[in-house]
Amino acid sequence: MENNTDDAEQKEENSSSPVMDRNPSPPPEAADGLDTEDVDAIGDTVYSKHWLFSTLTRLIHMVTDLSEENPEAQMKLSDDDEEDLCKVWDMAMDKDVARFLQEFKAADILLGVISKSRCPRLTEICVGILGNIACFPDTCVTLSQKEDLCAVLLLLLGDADPPTLLETSRLLLTCLSHKDVCSLWLQRIRQQTSVCPNICFIMCSSTNTDLLEKVGDLVDKLFDLDEELMKSWITAKPHDKKGDESDTPLDLTSCLLEAVKQLRSEKLNAIEIYLHVFQLITTVEEGLENFAAPNGPGKALWDFVCDVVCEDLCQQNDLEVALHEQKSTLVQAFAVLQALYRCQDQWGSRAEPNIDLIGILLRLCQHHSENKEDAGDEQLQALFEITSEFLADLCIHIPKEAVLDLVNKGYLTAEICVAAANSLLPTYKASFQHLQAALLEADPNLADVMRTRFPD
CATH class of the missing domain: 1.25.40 (Serine Threonine Protein Phosphatase 5, Tetratricopeptide repeat)
Structure with missing residues (x-):
């Protein structure tokens, strides 16, 4: 049972379990048709405080009992336990639930579970729950102030389980994206x-x-x-x-x-x-x-x-x-x-000069000269600027053989030569002159076109 994890900065996409494509069904109290006032809802949600409390309590007992019986034994979650924990994982995406978990000191509970866990899937789920809690600024601040928890999370980057590493990376990225705590995390990362x-x-x-x-x-x-x-x-x-x-x-x-x-x-x-x-x-x-x-x-x-x-x-x-x-x-x-x-x-x-790369730069210069409507696109303008500068660097050393290859491959035509010259002049005059000199040896006819269009 794997989990799809998207960008940590977009909390609405932080899904925990593929079997939970929607919010989990209401816990048994609500599903049995009891009156609304009898359901101890968390905030404005339909989630039950009692069900959440019972699930986390069961988790504590389960991990404690197993670690006492055989501390070195590999632990495996039952299907029911995994399903309930995945519900908690999904529920933690809700702001009210995240705050309740924080008030309930769930971070301390999960830290204890992670420390004792001998089950990669359990560790992954616990870190995933923390990751969802951290998506909200106030709960992220509270979580980030727990030094023991933060130290354990940084050490988890040395874990051997890829899903756990994925959730740990997501959690760290989430915390670094919150301006109120990013400096605190940077300090810890420098020290660890x-x-x-x-x-x-x-x-x-x-x-x-x-x-x-x-x-x-x-x-x-x-x-x-x-x-x-x-x-x-x-x-x-x-x-x-x-x-x-x-x-x-x-x-x-x-x-x-x-x-x-x-x-x-x-x-x-x-x-x-x-x-x-x-x-x-x-x-x-x-x-x-x-x-x-x-x-x-x-x-x-x-x-x-x-x-x-x-x-x-x-x-x-x-x-x-x-x-x-x-x-x-x-x-x-x-x-x-x-x-x-x-x-x-x-x-x-x-x-060696990469002819195809130089050809691409030349074609980009031609595109720019023929599509002035792109001037309003900041990224295309940035691309043109770096293209011109990089082409200038390449042309200052370009040998005659490379220019001949460019001509033979169709990368240098009369139109492209003019576009390249417009890109290079007047800022990169020395590069233009070197290209012109190499072109004179490789293809005098194209050199004449350049000389005619740019006599100075």
Whole structure:
């Protein structure tokens, strides 16, 4: 019995159990047709305080009895117990229920259950209930003030159960999204040294794409909120969970790359999250040094993002579709590629000019010149600006052979040459001149067109 989990910031989508596509049926007291005044409803809901109290009490006794009988035994929930707990999970999405659970000290109860649990499904449900409680600002503040609970939740990032990791990541992301407590959580994450290696281990070893997407969201949020945390994680070299110093240390950017490769094969729309993380990393010196290192992940990331742009986002016959459906992803991709391109001089060898990538940039320039109505679209304008700047970087070093390949593949026609020149001039005059010189050797006729249109 798995659970579908959506973005932590959208509480209305935080579903707990696929068998509960609606709110759970009223508890037995209401279902038996008793008078309304006899039903101890929680707030304005039809949920019973007595039923909720009984369910949580039963949970406490169940976990306590089993842990006393055999502390090491793997525990399994009965179907009835799991169904009732999933009802509580769904009920916690209601603000009145979340507040009642908080008043009932459910967070302390669930912490005790998590600490004693020998059942992955039970742990997942308990964290999921806490995640729904945390969706509301006031209950999130109260929950976040419980230091013991927060410490246990951060340690759960080292759990081996993917559904539990998914719910833990969702809960942490929810708390980081509440402005009143995000600084408190950032402080705890900085202090808990296991968070970085555990997240790296998830990214480099998990094949669960829902988990990888949510962990990517979590890293993106952390880096967006705390640049110093990002710098410390970039430079850290945590070892894997075995703690064996002889093992190759985990590298954050390499782990990010492994995760996004996994997402590409099954969940392409989620890679924008990781591209934004990479882009954030390129904004600090520590990140650029990491990508520029001769044996670092820079070249591998360059090859990967080039493939994504050329093979997945901008195929030959779908440029119009790509522009309107993938424009934000393309902005991130080009920003990352441009930063990596500027690091190439420090690699063992420069990457060969990617003709298809340059061709895509040229086609985007042509599209912009022919579609002035796009001027009101801020994302398309941002895409055009990064396209022009990146094309200028590529053209300043472009060899004659590459220009000849562009002509032979149909990427450089008279119309595209003019569009490229309009994109480069007057800001990137040196790049235009270098392109013109290479074009003169590769295709004198096209060079004459450029000279005629732009005599100065």
